[in-house]
Amino acid sequence: MSEPATALRNDTFLRACLREPTAYTPLWLMRQAGRYLPEYNATRARAGSFMGLATNPDFATEVTLQPLERWPLDAAILFSDILTVPDAMGLGLSFAAGEGPRFAHPVRDEAAVARLAVPDLARLRYVFDAVRSIRKALAGRVPLIGFSGSPWTLACYMVEGAGSDDYRTVKTMLYARPDLLHRILDINAQAVAAYLNAQIDAGAQAVMVFDSWGGVLADAAFRTFSLRYTRAVVRQLKREAEGRRVPCIVFTKGGGGWLEEIAEPAEGGGADVIGLDWTTDLGRARKRIDDRVALQGNLDPTVLFAPPAVVAAEARAVLDSFGAAKRPDGRHGGHVFNLGHGISQFTPPEHVAALVEAVHGHSRRSRNAT
Amino acid sequence: MSEPATALRNDTFLRACLREPTAYTPLWLMRQAGRYLPEYNATRARAGSFMGLATNPDFATEVTLQPLERWPLDAAILFSDILTVPDAMGLGLSFAAGEGPRFAHPVRDEAAVARLAVPDLARLRYVFDAVRSIRKALAGRVPLIGFSGSPWTLACYMVEGAGSDDYRTVKTMLYARPDLLHRILDINAQAVAAYLNAQIDAGAQAVMVFDSWGGVLADAAFRTFSLRYTRAVVRQLKREAEGRRVPCIVFTKGGGGWLEEIAEPAEGGGADVIGLDWTTDLGRARKRIDDRVALQGNLDPTVLFAPPAVVAAEARAVLDSFGAAKRPDGRHGGHVFNLGHGISQFTPPEHVAALVEAVHGHSRRSRNAT
Numbered sequence: 001m002s003e004p005a006t007a008l009r010n011d012t013f014l015r016a017c018l019r020e021p022t023a024y025t026p027l028w029l030m031r032q033a034g035r036y037l038p039e040y041n042a043t044r045a046r047a048g049s050f051m052g053l054a055t056n057p058d059f060a061t062e063v064t065l066q067p068l069e070r071w072p073l074d075a076a077i078l079f080s081d082i083l084t085v086p087d088a089m090g091l092g093l094s095f096a097a098g099e100g101p102r103f104a105h106p107v108r109d110e111a112a113v114a115r116l117a118v119p120d121l122a123r124l125r126y127v128f129d130a131v132r133s134i135r136k137a138l139a140g141r142v143p144l145i146g147f148s149g150s151p152w153t154l155a156c157y158m159v160e161g162a163g164s165d166d167y168r169t170v171k172t173m174l175y176a177r178p179d180l181l182h183r184i185l186d187i188n189a190q191a192v193a194a195y196l197n198a199q200i201d202a203g204a205q206a207v208m209v210f211d212s213w214g215g216v217l218a219d220a221a222f223r224t225f226s227l228r229y230t231r232a233v234v235r236q237l238k239r240e241a242e243g244r245r246v247p248c249i250v251f252t253k254g255g256g257g258w259l260e261e262i263a264e265p266a267e268g269g270g271a272d273v274i275g276l277d278w279t280t281d282l283g284r285a286r287k288r289i290d291d292r293v294a295l296q297g298n299l300d301p302t303v304l305f306a307p308p309a310v311v312a313a314e315a316r317a318v319l320d321s322f323g324a325a326k327r328p329d330g331r332h333g334g335h336v337f338n339l340g341h342g343i344s345q346f347t348p349p350e351h352v353a354a355l356v357e358a359v360h361g362h363s364r365r366s367r368n369a370t
Numbered sequence: 371m372s373e374p375a376t377a378l379r380n381d382t383f384l385r386a387c388l389r390e391p392t393a394y395t396p397l398w399l400m401r402q403a404g405r406y407l408p409e410y411n412a413t414r415a416r417a418g419s420f421m422g423l424a425t426n427p428d429f430a431t432e433v434t435l436q437p438l439e440r441w442p443l444d445a446a447i448l449f450s451d452i453l454t455v456p457d458a459m460g461l462g463l464s465f466a467a468g469e470g471p472r473f474a475h476p477v478r479d480e481a482a483v484a485r486l487a488v489p490d491l492a493r494l495r496y497v498f499d500a501v502r503s504i505r506k507a508l509a510g511r512v513p514l515i516g517f518s519g520s521p522w523t524l525a526c527y528m529v530e531g532a533g534s535d536d537y538r539t540v541k542t543m544l545y546a547r548p549d550l551l552h553r554i555l556d557i558n559a560q561a562v563a564a565y566l567n568a569q570i571d572a573g574a575q576a577v578m579v580f581d582s583w584g585g586v587l588a589d590a591a592f593r594t595f596s597l598r599y600t601r602a603v604v605r606q607l608k609r610e611a612e613g614r615r616v617p618c619i620v621f622t623k624g625g626g627g628w629l630e631e632i633a634e635p636a637e638g639g640g641a642d643v644i645g646l647d648w649t650t651d652l653g654r655a656r657k658r659i660d661d662r663v664a665l666q667g668n669l670d671p672t673v674l675f676a677p678p679a680v681v682a683a684e685a686r687a688v689l690d691s692f693g694a695a696k697r698p699d700g701r702h703g704g705h706v707f708n709l710g711h712g713i714s715q716f717t718p719p720e721h722v723a724a725l726v727e728a729v730h731g732h733s734r735r736s737r738n739a740t
Contacts, residue, residue: 166714168672175676175684218648218670218710220687256627257649278588279627300588302538306545314545317590340588344536 006140008205013075014143017206017247017273019294019334021326025319025363026074027356028145031342032067033079036349039066050095054080060130061137068141070349071356075142075206078134078199080127082149082210085191086158088119099162106161108169113180118191121198131202145249146204148195150211151188151229158184167216174225181225189229193236200238200246208249208275209233215254226252227261235269249296251275253341256285263289277340282322286333294334295322299355301339304347308354315358319366337363376510378575383445384513387576387617387643389664389704391696395689395733396444397726398515401712402437403449406719409436420465424450430500431507438511440719441726445512445576448504448569450497452519452580455561456528458489469532476531478539483550488561491568501572515619516574518565520581521558521599528554537586544595551595559599563606570608570616578619578645579603585624596622597631605639619666621645623711626655633659647710652692656703664704665692669725671709674717678724685728689736707733 008014012026034040043063047053054060060079067073083101087093092104107113121128134144149157157163159170159181173181196207214226234248250271252262256279264270274293276285278300285295303314315337322335337359343352378384382396404410413433417423424430434449453471457463462474477483491498504514519527527533529540529551543551566577584596604618620641622632626649634640644663646655648670655665673684685707692705707729713722 166672168675168714168716171670171672172675175673175680215649218668218673219651219691221670222649254624254649279585279592279624281589298588300541300591302536302541303545303588305538305542310545321589344538346538 008143009140010074010142013336014206014244014247016325016334016336017249017294018245019291019325019332021332023364023367024360025322025335025337027337027359028073028075028077029067029339029343029352030077032073032077033063034343035345036343036347036352037066037070038349050081051093054084055126057126057129057133061133064130064134065137071353072360073142073356075145076134076138077145077208078127078131078147078204080130080147082147082212083154083157084124084127085119085148085188085195086154088123089116089191090119091158101157102162103157107158107184108173110180113183116184116187118187118194121194124195124198127195128198128202131199131204135203143205144203145206145208146196146199147208147210148192150209150214150226150250150252151185151192151233152214152217152226153210153212154188154192155181155184156213156216167213171216174221178225185225185229189232189236193233196233197236197238200241204246205241205244206247206249207237208251209271211250211252211255214252214258219257222255222258223261227258231264231270234271245272247272247294249273249275249336251296253277254279256280259285259288263293265292273334273336275338279340282318282335286322291327291331291333294336296336296338298338298340301341301344301347304343304351304355306351308351311351311354312358315355316362319359319363324366378513379510380444380512383706384576384614384617386695386704386706387619387664388615389661389695389702391702393734393737394730395692395705395707397707397729398443398445398447399437399709399713399722400447402443402447403433404713405715406713406717406722407436407440420451421463424454425496427496427499427503431503434500434504435507438508441723442730443512443726445515446504446508447515447578448497448501448517448574450500450517452517452582453524453527454494454497455489455518455558455565456524458491458493459486459561460489461528471527472532473527477528477554478543480550483553486554486557488557488564491564494565494568497565498568498572501569501574505573513575514573515576515578516566516569517578517580518562520579520584520596520620520622521555521562521603522584522587522596523580523582524558524562525551525554526583526586537583541586544591548595555595555599559602559606563603566603567606567608570611574616575611575614576617576619577607578621579641581620581622581625584622584628589627592625592628593631597628601634601640604641615642617642619643619645619706621666623647624649626650629655629658633663635662643704643706645708649710652688652705656692661697661701661703664706666706666708668708668710671711671714671717674713674721674725676721678721681721681724682728685725686732689729689733694736
């Protein structure tokens with residue numbers, strides 16, 4: 001368990017996740033601690049490699065706080081990777097320069113699947129140490145979000161051994177040997193749930209499950225091989241810590257078409273917040289789920305390449321598409337502003353300043369106007 | 371105009387496009403004449419390059435007919451590329467070995483946009499010659515589909531100069547200089563409409579607009595920069611030739627969320643058929659649009675890597691998801707079976723045999739059973 005918590009000075013993010021009234025719309029950015037920041041690149045150079053950075057709690061703390069030093073973001077997110085769990089299973093995660101993740105030992109046949117097991121959480125101690133260290137450094141400034149890849153998204157990389165254009169290897173397993181894939185997913189779901197709960201024990205005040213590749217699946221396959229296991233994770237999560245609810249966010253990239261299915265009511269054990277990419281209009285999404293859960297998103301990250309005035313206008317358009325959180329019937333929707341995908345490494349940091357100001361300013365003015 | 375048409379012996383595809391009763395569900399496969407066929411690779415080797423193949427009507431005819439020699443597919447599709455129009459604008463299309471398309475002269479600034487013009491269709495004569503030659507070779511066996519990329523999809527390649535992971539350059543133009551992009555799209559829409567009408571004049575019996583990259587756009591941007599211009603193309607199309615309606619198919623990869631908007635009634639000048647990728651369930655799609663248009667799709671092409679028995683089962687599942695074309699109220703839906711994306715070059719051809727047999731056999735049995 002974490003040390004007695006310092007009082008949280010800004011709980012706007014947590015309140016929006018739970019559809020409680022807030023003075024403005026909180027925002028944070030996926031991959032907010034990342035390569036678009038010169039100070040991040042400097043720390044990474046000192047760490048030697050991405051994994052050198054992620055596995056060292058001091059470095060992880062330093063980079064997690066960097067974007068918060070620049071802008072009044074409403075949440076911090078643990079600096080780590082979505083693939084730490086399969087790395088702890090012994091698959092050998094690495095990041096070659098300029099490339100995505102790679103596993104030295106992909107899981108492709110019956111024997112490799114038989115060898116898989118839920119990893120000893122002691123192997124992920126560096127993550128929990130980082131959570132504790134970041135909480136201390138944050139000192140109650142904003143809440144800290146923990147995270148993991150979803151069981152399906154982990155399986156994509158575990159079977160392919162790397163990213164893919166078409167996920168042919170893992171989908172071939174899905175169609176030809178669903179029994180093998182179900183075993184991988186079952187182990188992943190147990191491991192991810194235990195891992196997120198350990199992050200919560202260490203001090204994570206919200207958790208997010210990234211189903212980055214749910215959107216590559218056919219409709220029926222998504223339900224059977226992605227959603228089912230994401231739900232299994234969410235249902236096993238601790239939902240309270242330090243006397244507060246720990247919101248759970250589920251983000252399925254390309255999953256807008258399945259919003260009704262993903263948005264299982266939180267009261268029934270589902271997520272509190274659903275992340276959406278930019279292809280789905282937030283206002284129509286709210287109507288489809290009748291504000292049963294909060295929504296997170298969904299500015300196209302490429303908007304940040306446009307001039308600051310355009311960034312501000314597009315940010316306002318996203319806020320306006322969600323509309324007033326308070327409904328005519330007195331209930332509340334919840335909106336956490338974010339991008340619809342991680343921020344690009346080529347983003348000019350000063351455009352982020354325009355974004356933060358527009359989101360906070362416009363949402364505050366809109367609430368005051370009504 | 372084409373020569374007097376030979377009577378069409380198999381019009382199942384055309385009838386399904388128009389939601390007329392058929393004895394079975396017709397099928398064809400996007401990229402059915404392609405690298406997964408050894409005979410295609412042999413012809414391509416003789417032609418020297420992809421463009422050498424596409425610009426020679428004899429070669430184009432040869433490869434267009436190759437898949438039909440193997441299997442009783444219900445339509446032929448012109449062998450060509452979605453990017454012939456910008457090539458005719460002088461942008462210099464090429465295909466490096468193992469890579470996607472590339473333009474020597476991308477359109478990225480005000481001066482380049484100012485130079486753009488609707489190309490002289492004489493520069494695309496090789497395409498119309500190929501259409502005439504293929505129609506002759508088909509001799510009424512099945513209908514021939516002509517096609518082009520959508521205005522937005524052409525613009526993606528014209529501005530980026532090649533494929534992209536994030537379409538950052540064209541999206542930056544979209545947000546920062548929408549005036550430039552609108553000019554490109556307006557020229558593209560005029561050019562694509564004229565090009566497709568010339569294909570129809572040469573003998574194309576249906577036409578398809580590929581909006582391959584509509585799905586990368588934010589909701590509002592899709593409506594403004596993709597759908598609006600696709601509609602402009604469709605509204606300008608000749609819809610009758612040789613005494614028959616020429617159906618128009620619109621396929622937006624990743625566009626399932628916008629189905630209601632894309633499915634403008636054909637009577638109002640919209641497409642007759644909407645193509646869907648595998649993320650959307652056909653049965654639910656039908657309900658959403660109340661069978662106002664026919665649907666084309668939507669097997670995940672990676673299913674073709676599974677054993678033939680699985681391919682057959684998944685094909686039946688797609689047919690069953692659409693359900694009976696005839697509705698209780700006596701009206702008909704229309705279903706053209708296809709993949710949800712082009713067939714992979716790594717597909718074993720014998721798995722395609724299993725697919726064709728399953729689609730024809732199962733759909734015929736289902737109709738007889740009801």
